[in-house]
Amino acid sequence: MVGVDREGCAGTTSAEAPLPELFKLLNRAFMQDPYPALAELQRERAAVPIENGGFRMWVITRYEDVRTILADPSLKRDLVKHRHAVVGQNLIDIERRPKLPRELRRSMLDQDGADHLRLRRTVSRFFSPSRLAALRPRIEAAADGLLDRIPLGEPVDLVARYARPLAVDCLSQLLGVPQWARERFPGWETAILTAPSKPAVEQAGRELMAFALEVIALKRAQPAEDLFSELVADTADGLGQDETISMITLLLIAGLEPVTAIGSGVLALLGHPGQLAKLLADPESMSDCVDEILRYETPFRMLTPRYTDHPIELDGVTIPAGELLLVSTGAANRDPARFADPERFDVGRCPRGHLGFSHGAHRCLGAELGRLETSVGLERLFARFPHARLAVEPGRARWRTGIFMRRLEELPVVLG
Numbered sequence: 001m002v003g004v005d006r007e008g009c010a011g012t013t014s015a016e017a018p019l020p021e022l023f024k025l026l027n028r029a030f031m032q033d034p035y036p037a038l039a040e041l042q043r044e045r046a047a048v049p050i051e052n053g054g055f056r057m058w059v060i061t062r063y064e065d066v067r068t069i070l071a072d073p074s075l076k077r078d079l080v081k082h083r084h085a086v087v088g089q090n091l092i093d094i095e096r097r098p099k100l101p102r103e104l105r106r107s108m109l110d111q112d113g114a115d116h117l118r119l120r121r122t123v124s125r126f127f128s129p130s131r132l133a134a135l136r137p138r139i140e141a142a143a144d145g146l147l148d149r150i151p152l153g154e155p156v157d158l159v160a161r162y163a164r165p166l167a168v169d170c171l172s173q174l175l176g177v178p179q180w181a182r183e184r185f186p187g188w189e190t191a192i193l194t195a196p197s198k199p200a201v202e203q204a205g206r207e208l209m210a211f212a213l214e215v216i217a218l219k220r221a222q223p224a225e226d227l228f229s230e231l232v233a234d235t236a237d238g239l240g241q242d243e244t245i246s247m248i249t250l251l252l253i254a255g256l257e258p259v260t261a262i263g264s265g266v267l268a269l270l271g272h273p274g275q276l277a278k279l280l281a282d283p284e285s286m287s288d289c290v291d292e293i294l295r296y297e298t299p300f301r302m303l304t305p306r307y308t309d310h311p312i313e314l315d316g317v318t319i320p321a322g323e324l325l326l327v328s329t330g331a332a333n334r335d336p337a338r339f340a341d342p343e344r345f346d347v348g349r350c351p352r353g354h355l356g357f358s359h360g361a362h363r364c365l366g367a368e369l370g371r372l373e374t375s376v377g378l379e380r381l382f383a384r385f386p387h388a389r390l391a392v393e394p395g396r397a398r399w400r401t402g403i404f405m406r407r408l409e410e411l412p413v414v415l416g
């Protein structure tokens, strides 16, 4: 294999058979461009074990397997309740394992079955079509205001100057994030998800938790017309304090995903001028274009872990019960068995069934809001600056490290 190295033996699980050796996937080349290594795995093996954050985890890359696994209700997310079943079996290096407060791990994304549904229902009305329609003018105005302030004719970082503040503004409006915190929470999100170091992850966890407690106190004292206020008021109706804290932090983190989609979209379109011209000639195709962006540059290389409570058989590979699974939606969305010529960015493709918003019970709750923000962000930018150009070679754009997310660190662009 070219892009994928192997290292020492992973040991054994509670099953009798010894596990295959661990794959070393997470090197610098993978962070910059994960697709060659993922394609190689996809061709060769249905699942491979790697080390991540001190744990053994199995990476699954083929579209059909990923979709089947995401739809399987017997697959668990709740690693707090079931930790005895998985921690001992999969922990390989305790030194590398960051410890986050338990209160941050009780969100809907961390729970299964009826508890997951109960939590999801608590906030789902905030994502109704009428609420989203009401947000559109606000997002458009925010986009225009940000574009007004970007200097023309010189390289600017479009992530810092446009994608991030746009997503922060929209999310803060929906959730009711106080003004003073708007600068701060994207930093915690970055640290938690891209793991620059174990102490930095743990510090970000403590700060997020302290912030959530401040939000709860603030919204109790001064309730307003926003999601956080209703969430705090609802606490009496069944959400535990730890679930409220986790819901607040999940929404702050998950709700910044449009930063990724807008950044990757601008890079893909400016890197493929023919595709940008096609989009500009037919602005109605924006919705398909957003889907193609989410397929071509899937915001998650891998989704955060699930675990199995029964052995899984995938094309000759047996994953024993109690193992951690990383499903690679990034790899699945480029599986040639599902999408013809998957390395080609094609805004006319209509990639139905792509997994950019995941699939199954945990499919993105904010998918329509994410689509709206991404569409508006791209529409307003290219309507005003159709001749924008990259100030970096497309292949040299800098991506964040960290196994889960595929987000640009920065995107130098010249407008005007």
Ligand code: HEM
Residues within 6 Å of the ligand: 108, 109, 110, 120, 171, 250, 251, 254, 255, 256, 257, 258, 261, 294, 299, 300, 303, 304, 355, 356, 357, 358, 359, 361, 362, 363, 364, 365, 366, 367, 369, 370, 371, 374
């Ligand atoms: C283009 C933008 C977005 C993308 C690509 C995206 C992607 C995803 C993905 C892949 C998941 C599944 C994670 C997993 O299964 O491990 C997810 C879950 C979630 N997302 Fe999004 N997201 C976006 C925008 C948003 C926004 C704007 C919000 C909220 C304001 C949001 C809230 C959520 C929530 C609450 C979940 C957890 C759902 C559950 O566990 O049932 N997302 N998102």
